[in-house]
Amino acid sequence: MTKGxxxxxxxxRTQAGDRDAFELLARRYLRPIHxxxxxxxxxxxxxxxxxxxxxxxxxxxIQTFDPDRPFAPWLYQIARNVARNRRKRxxxxxxxxxxxxxxxxxxxxxxxRVERDELRRLLAAAIDELPQQRxxxxxxxxxxxxxxxxxxxxxxxxxxxxxxxxxHARRALRDRLSPLLENQKRDDE
Amino acid sequence: MNRNDTPExxxxxxxxxxxxxxxxxxxxxxxxxxxxxxxxxxxxARYRRHGAEPMAWWHALAQSWRPAMAGGLALAxxxxxxxxxxxxxxxxxxxxxxxxxxxxxxxxxxALWAAVDREADPVLALIALDAEPxxxxxxx
Numbered sequence: 440m441t442k443g444x445x446x447x448x449x450x451x452r453t454q455a456g457d458r459d460a461f462e463l464l465a466r467r468y469l470r471p472i473h474x475x476x477x478x479x480x481x482x483x484x485x486x487x488x489x490x491x492x493x494x495x496x497x498x499x500x501i502q503t504f505d506p507d508r509p510f511a512p513w514l515y516q517i518a519r520n521v522a523r524n525r526r527k528r529x530x531x532x533x534x535x536x537x538x539x540x541x542x543x544x545x546x547x548x549x550x551x552r553v554e555r556d557e558l559r560r561l562l563a564a565a566i567d568e569l570p571q572q573r574x575x576x577x578x579x580x581x582x583x584x585x586x587x588x589x590x591x592x593x594x595x596x597x598x599x600x601x602x603x604x605x606x607h608a609r610r611a612l613r614d615r616l617s618p619l620l621e622n623q624k625r626d627d628e
Numbered sequence: 629m630n631r632n633d634t635p636e637x638x639x640x641x642x643x644x645x646x647x648x649x650x651x652x653x654x655x656x657x658x659x660x661x662x663x664x665x666x667x668x669x670x671x672x673a674r675y676r677r678h679g680a681e682p683m684a685w686w687h688a689l690a691q692s693w694r695p696a697m698a699g700g701l702a703l704a705x706x707x708x709x710x711x712x713x714x715x716x717x718x719x720x721x722x723x724x725x726x727x728x729x730x731x732x733x734x735x736x737x738x739a740l741w742a743a744v745d746r747e748a749d750p751v752l753a754l755i756a757l758d759a760e761p762x763x764x765x766x767x768x
Contacts, residue, residue, distance in 0.1 A: 456676030458665070465664050469657065491664050498671045563644040582643055609635040620642065 446510035453501050465494055468511070471585065471593050472518045478578035479522035479571075480529070481563070489525050493518040512595025519571070558616070565615050569608050572596075576604035577612075 443463065452460035469490060476489040497504075497517050504513060566574060572594070579590045580601070587605070591598040613620065741748035 456672045458672050461668060462665055465661055494664055495667055498668050558642050559644055562642055581637055613635055
């Protein structure tokens with residue numbers, strides 16, 4: 440849990456232009472927000488820009504923030520909108536590779552040994568296609584390794600809902616890429 | 629594996645790298661914070677000059693619609709309850725009302741006559757009831 444002044448107090452002080460209060464909020468949430476936008480975007484520079492844009496937008500709208508409501512989900516919603524808009528602008532369709540096609544169909548890969556890098560690339564593509572809430576919950580818990588309770592607090596969801604999102608994400612990824620994961624397991628053994 | 633079991637984590641080496649810098653990279657995060665604070669300064673200065681800006685009417689409306697709707701619903705529920713209770717009170721018969729007495733008599737013939745202030749012999753009352761036209765078609 441967070442130490443120091445409560446988010447709502449910091450937000451109220453920011454509404455009055457308190458620089459230190461805003462800086463504390465930024466220190467508290469820059470990394471988690473970075474991770475949230477990273478679940479939408481892939482380019483590092485764009486992730487950094489989106490995280491900064493989230494905070495600047497939040498600052499622009501801070502007068503509309505109701506201190507009786509939790510701050511983290513409010514900020515999360517802004518981050519989600521910023522990242523979603525950037526993702527829409529930058530999205531492009533990539534054709535399936537031979538390996539991806541074979542993984543999707545369950546047939547053996549064209550070559551006996553599937554390179555680890557290729558698996559990572561495919562997994563990244565599969566994560567990218569998960570529904571948004573599921574993708575964000577999965578990225579924050581399994582890639583960024585945040586505790587589920589912290590992810591739930593940030594996303595404004597119950598811990599059970601986050602657990603369910605992660606469960607379905609893992610299952611979807613395993614179902615989709617199981618032939619490749621099995622190959623890799625065999626190679627490792 | 630049971631479909632309800634939470635699947636194991638995927639192997640870490642298969643997952644994409646975390647796009648954020650490692651937590652120990654303090655210099656990176658410090659630079660990011662300072663960059664953000666520089667960009668935020670004009671807005672913060674504006675808030676300092678004007679204090680907390682008054683809420684726009686549209687935003688006040690947006691923030692208050694939930695409590696307003698809850699109040700409206702509570703009021704509507706109260707009015708509805710008052711109408712139902714009031715209607716019940718208005719239709720309740722006074723003590724000694726013939727209709728109420730007929731209900732209380734529970735079908736006992738003499739008591740039925742008593743409900744309309746007529747004394748009746750129990751046997752004659754029963755005969756009078758049996759002679760009612762509605763009862764003619766019944767199988768005895």
